[in-house]
Amino acid sequence: MKNAPIAVLLVNLGTPDSPKTPDVRKYLREFLLDGRVIDIPAPLRFALVNGVIAPFRSPKSAAEYQKLWTDRGSPLLYHGVDVAEKLQHSLDEYSSKETDKSKKQKYIVRLAMRYQSPSIPNVLSELQAMNPKKIIVIPMFPQYASASTGSVLEKIMQLVSKWLLIPEVSFVDSYPTDKKMIQAFALQGQELLKTHDYDHYVFSYHGLPQRQLKKASSHCKIGTCCENFSAVNRLCYRAQCYETSRHLAKELGITEKDYTVCFQSRLGSDPWIPPYTDDVIKEMYEEGYRKLIVFVPSFVADCLETSVEVAETYHEDFLALGGERWDMVDSLNSHPLWIESLEDMVLQRS
Template sequence: MSKKKTGKIGVLLVNLGTPDTPSTPDVRKYLREFLLDPRVIDINPVGRFALVNGVIAPFRAPKSAKVYQQLWTDRGSPLMYHGRDLQAKLQTSLGADYHVAFGMRYQSPSIKSALDELRDKSVSRIIVVPLFPQYASATTGSVQDKIMEIVKDWWIIPSINFISTYCDDPGFINAFAELGKKYMAEDNYDHVVFSYHGVPERQILKGSDKGYCKLGSCCNSYNKRNRYCYRASCFETSRLLAAELGLKEDQYTVAFQSRLGKDPWLQPYTDEVLKTMPAKGIKKVLAFSPAFVADCLETTIEVGEEFREEFEHAGGEKWVLVESLNSSDTWVEALKNMVLEN
């Protein structure tokens, strides 16, 4: 009996986004699209429009453009070329029965262009992998929202499966631990910092399961009630990574970076924590950014350079950033297994 042909399976990798160039106009365009997303700045629409177009985009774009110029390479934006490299390697690993597309939530290549690519290939179904290990409404939730907005206009909508969180996936943990162990074998560090991108506390509370979240000890375990809590996910990733690296509880710190505005964001803040460490005898720190699977401005510049300067200014001797997973073979294998399991 002949086997029924069902068509290729589509895999859609999605990351946040990047300006097309590091010029001020392109950075301003990117910031506007990004920050006008109601899942990113979740305030009154009129207030959000005024804040982004009247304050943030005009004044932040020139400063951000200078930082992007430091980050840019001959291949362009790291977030872009790492994404393309990952797409190509995952395609090779999965083989001809799959078609892997890559899109950005903001700017180019758009999610729409990636979905159109999969539709043109007549895929039988689509597996969506947002490149954010820990679920947050402002990242994974926004990607899912955008995809559903696009496909609602398709006459035929194939089965779509979202891999919404993989903060505790063994392959993901192993891929980051593998990188960290190389640094730990080369030097003895006094402490490890796991620095995650922050979100406003109000966003965590809004997504809490019937008031379960208290922004405290509720994150001491990872369970069905806080599975989609960003804060709980970050602590779970840290616990698993620490265990894989052989760290005791007092040998690592979980902190949050990149806050914006006056409202409280997730704490403790990385930039404040690191300044207190040298006085406690912590002079050599190994830093991870486990919320980012590809190097970008928030890893290379913020954690790798700005935090190092602040740490050294406070009396520290050595601050080293472990690079992101990018397109490492171990990460590709982890992604492949996630796709096959779904």
């Protein structure tokens, strides 16, 4: 097993196979029927998703997907493909520098999606056939949440546990303060900051129902408990988002007064993590801010939530109020520092 390969599995949430309504409906059903995503009793979840959300939301979501679809397909997918290819190239280069053949390590990088294609079961079957001595799993979510990272890890454990020969499996649960990742986000922002002046910075993260945070930890109070990041709340999604924000602000050279943390993409009527991005837009305008630069640090690849929700819908909302600029910073996509960050994660666990 000394020279057996190490498999690296990058996993993102998923995307429809096409922007057509039937494919979007299929994706939404698989996604929202996950008990970690909509954490209510299964019969109620089944009725809600199949009877309400999927039938009525699919046409609207399909129209939004059509806005961002390209010849390469969904940005979330093709950016993931680019990252996997570049990470493979970087690891191959690293291995080629080892002169001792007995120590030379081969890496196999693959991309999978939690929902739809390329599916985790199919990609794991491919890796199983290669008989790796180790699988390093890196979910493409810097901050841990049961509905994202938790779901990915659970699915992989369910599948691998059925193998007769189970290799060592290393999970990266989160990396909210990874230095190179933070630097990459800051560098993406510098492209806009070089040419424009802004009144305020907005750090918008994907939201979660408050109940999911409270169920995960008795420490969670949805208040001041996230002001300090410690061993107690190190896997709290909200606490990680605020810690990412503090590190990003430091990298950008701004103070706590210069930025606002908020949460987007609410679904349903239950309370989600406040403050909500759409409310913050109004508050920023009322406080006199007219030029805002927006970072999306929970998204490592541009997708529906960034390219349409933030860059278009929120942009239009802010300008309709009388705002002058609402500029979203691109996600990391396949930024060189992001590739270096992932390579570091792999090598640390090899």
